[in-house]
Amino acid sequence: MADLLEGVGRELDHVSGTLLGNTEPLAEEALRASLLATGRSAAQISRVRLCLMTVERMLVFHIPNIEKRSEAGKLRATITATQLDIHALHVHAEFLEGRITLTVDATMGMINLRQNVTVKILSVVAALFLPPTLIASTYGMNFRLMPELEWSFGYPLAVGLMVASSVATFLIFRWKKWL
Structure with a gap:
């Protein structure tokens, strides 16, 4: 189980390095691969945690039976060491889950x-x-009294207003640094 957790840690190192180590924006496929790898790592940690809980519960169940045996002292030391290992692996799994959260957030x-x-x-x-x-909507209305419609420069004026308004909007966006 420790080896599995270490493998998850190496996978998270790789994914984090890819995500945070690039100065260029990542392609969509790289981001998708990052989420998939992180999801697989989270699933692996869940399986390891389930195994750890199962072994821990098994030890707790067998402790009363071990006390009845003649070699209870040696077995008690082994069980205590195993419980400490399980606790350490739980802590490591929690740490990796925090890294998974960071990787998903990134x-x-x-x-x-x-x-x-x-x-x-x-x-x-x-x-x-x-x-x-x-502007085009205004000049597209069917009013009888629109002096510009009879004027020879009416059409060029409308087109000029449309172009000027687009250029003015563009320049304002550049000035505000929105582009």
């Missing part, structure tokens, strides 16, 4: 950062097209 944080960039781009694109859409 992976989810990376995924959230990627999603934030995507949502930011979509929001900027939507905001860039909002003023031209408003």
Whole structure:
């Protein structure tokens, strides 16, 4: 069981190194692999903890029977050592579970950062097209008295307003460092 926990620790070292050791953003497949490896590690720790509890309960069950035997002193020392080992393995498993939580949190944080960039781009694109859409909607209305419709520069003015509003929105976003 100790070897299994050490294997989980090595796997978490690898995953953490991949996640936190890169200066470049990780690809979607690397993030997915990180979550899968972390999930497998968590499942392995759960199985080890179940085995530890089973062995511990077995020892507790057999302690009264051991006391009746002639070699009870030697067996008591062995059982005490085994219980101490089980306790140490429980502590190690708890430590690894904390590392799993950290790894999952880091992976989810990376995924959230990627999603934030995507949502930011979509929001900027939507905001860039909002003023031209408003202008086009206004000139698309069927009012009888819109002087610009009869004016020879009405169409170029509307298109110019749409382009100018998009450029102005873009420049404001750059000035605010949102792009």
